[in-house]
Amino acid sequence: MNKAPLAQLSEVHSEPNGGQALYDFAARLYPICRSITGHGVRRSLALIREQIPLTIHDVPSGSAVYDWEVPLEWNIEDAAVVSSDGERVIDFQEHNLHVVGYSEPISTTVTLRELDERLHSLSDHPTWVPYRTSYYRRTWGFCLRQAKRDTLRSGKYKVEIRSSLAPGSLTYGELVVPGRKREEVLFFTHICHPSLANDNTAGMAVATALAKWIQSEPRRYTYRFVFAPGTIGSLCWLKQNERALARVRAGLVLGLLGDPAALTYKMSRDGHTQADAVAEYVVSHLDQASTVIPFSPYGYDERQLCSPGFNLPIGRLTRSVNGGYAEYHSSADDLTLIKAGRLAESLTACKLFVGVLEENQHFVNRLPKGEPRLGKRGLYGSIGGVSPGEGEQAMLWVLNQADGSKSLLDIARRSGLAFEIVRGAASALEKCGLLQAVDTPRDVYRRSTSVRKQSHGKREIGPKKGVHRSHRASGRRRRAQP
Numbered sequence: 001m002n003k004a005p006l007a008q009l010s011e012v013h014s015e016p017n018g019g020q021a022l023y024d025f026a027a028r029l030y031p032i033c034r035s036i037t038g039h040g041v042r043r044s045l046a047l048i049r050e051q052i053p054l055t056i057h058d059v060p061s062g063s064a065v066y067d068w069e070v071p072l073e074w075n076i077e078d079a080a081v082v083s084s085d086g087e088r089v090i091d092f093q094e095h096n097l098h099v100v101g102y103s104e105p106i107s108t109t110v111t112l113r114e115l116d117e118r119l120h121s122l123s124d125h126p127t128w129v130p131y132r133t134s135y136y137r138r139t140w141g142f143c144l145r146q147a148k149r150d151t152l153r154s155g156k157y158k159v160e161i162r163s164s165l166a167p168g169s170l171t172y173g174e175l176v177v178p179g180r181k182r183e184e185v186l187f188f189t190h191i192c193h194p195s196l197a198n199d200n201t202a203g204m205a206v207a208t209a210l211a212k213w214i215q216s217e218p219r220r221y222t223y224r225f226v227f228a229p230g231t232i233g234s235l236c237w238l239k240q241n242e243r244a245l246a247r248v249r250a251g252l253v254l255g256l257l258g259d260p261a262a263l264t265y266k267m268s269r270d271g272h273t274q275a276d277a278v279a280e281y282v283v284s285h286l287d288q289a290s291t292v293i294p295f296s297p298y299g300y301d302e303r304q305l306c307s308p309g310f311n312l313p314i315g316r317l318t319r320s321v322n323g324g325y326a327e328y329h330s331s332a333d334d335l336t337l338i339k340a341g342r343l344a345e346s347l348t349a350c351k352l353f354v355g356v357l358e359e360n361q362h363f364v365n366r367l368p369k370g371e372p373r374l375g376k377r378g379l380y381g382s383i384g385g386v387s388p389g390e391g392e393q394a395m396l397w398v399l400n401q402a403d404g405s406k407s408l409l410d411i412a413r414r415s416g417l418a419f420e421i422v423r424g425a426a427s428a429l430e431k432c433g434l435l436q437a438v439d440t441p442r443d444v445y446r447r448s449t450s451v452r453k454q455s456h457g458k459r460e461i462g463p464k465k466g467v468h469r470s471h472r473a474s475g476r477r478r479r480a481q482p
């Protein structure tokens with residue numbers, strides 16, 4: 001396929017200052033102690049709301065959500081383990097990962113042996129603090145560096161966690177940007193991780209900037225952005241929006257968008273949706289090292305959005321996959337792991353995804369019997385900025401394929417011509433009445449498009465085979481919901 005035109009488009013979309021504004025926003029979000037409920041989520045949404053007009057939704061604790069229930073709201077003020085000589089040997093103020101998320105309040109004194117049962121560390125990475133949560137089983141615990149753990153001497157330790165678990169709500173933010181059509185494109189990102197840079201603040205920063213850009217000019221589709229805690233948050237959103245889901249035509253779950261790895265697109269459950277075709281086209285043109293991986297029921301909110309009862313035509317854009325980099329779910333996923341340039345490229349990929357979707361119309365040829373005479377309509381050489389002959393080839397391809405069932409991207413892929421050239425040809429043909437736009441059948445992609453490029457080199461790491469096991473954390477260990 002011709003790579004140049006999309007490269008030109010990506011230059012148009014490149015971020016000023018190489019993505020520094022994205023990085024700076026991620027850095028503002030980074031210190032906040034988030035969880036699936038509580039003040040940290042609200043503070044994060046408030047920062048995002050400074051940039052885009054989010055609507056904030058609260059779902060009360062105890063609300064039934066399909067097979068789940070919104071838990072009590074968790075908040076934390078302080079926590080520490082203090083040695084007999086007064087040293088805060090584990091200190092929430094030093095890093096919010098030091099406390100197991102959703103730890104219940106406790107104030108007690110324990111022996112080292114008793115304390116040890118509550119500790120989590122990474123023997124493979126002795127200077128990193130692991131990220132652990134216990135949302136649905138009431139407990140308490142601490143996470144610390146293995147190197148620190150090795151220095152703890154036997155004796156008594158005072159343990160205090162000043163947290164609260166009380167009826168409150170789960171909070172998520174939503175922005176709907178109306179377009180000319182009611183059909184929607186959905187972008188979804190999770191907002192529930194505490195101080196982890198790539199696995200959370202990167203996705204939030206890119207989604208916020210994308211929403212801001214979407215608002216900057218009129219669009220064909222309606223765009224909906226959801227910033228919600230993982231799993232229970234996406235389930236709450238689904239429950240409250242079930243009737244609107246039929247309008248979703250494409251979308252992306254966004255996360256892990258700032259690390260040095262190449263772009264990864266994870267396909268939708270069906271694997272043959274418009275989102276799959278467009279995302280594959282965009283990432284493969286933007287980044288030659290990119291990969292497209294098949295759907296799996298492990299990962300982020302695609303687990304819920306692509307569950308069989310919803311089966312939304314949505315894939316996921318990441319760089320590394322969850323569990324696919326050593327620093328995942330540890331304190332080493334900090335602001336040194338994410339790069340301004342990578343955030344900028346991720347945002348560019350999202351903008352190109354939108355750009356192709358917006359233009360990816362279906363047409364019918366109004367003179368399908370034989371080739372129409374292009375010369376008498378002044379169409380030869382009419383498409384500027386294209387190498388000689390390419391514009392004419394594109395017009396012939398469009399006229400031949402425009403039977404209403406194939407999109408312009410389908411025609412670009414079949415012809416080997418760049419999408420922008422095919423789009424330009426269709427535009428010229430439409431202007432002189434040879435083409436007529438038709439509605440996109442909702443499932444046309446499920447019938448007609450096959451996503452061919454699949455890489456199995458970058459496999460998503462599931463709970464049984466992934467880093468959680470290889471970390472070999474000692475002590476009682478719980479896997480965080482991603």
Ligand code: ZN
Nearest residue numbers: 193199481482
């Ligand atoms: Zn995660």
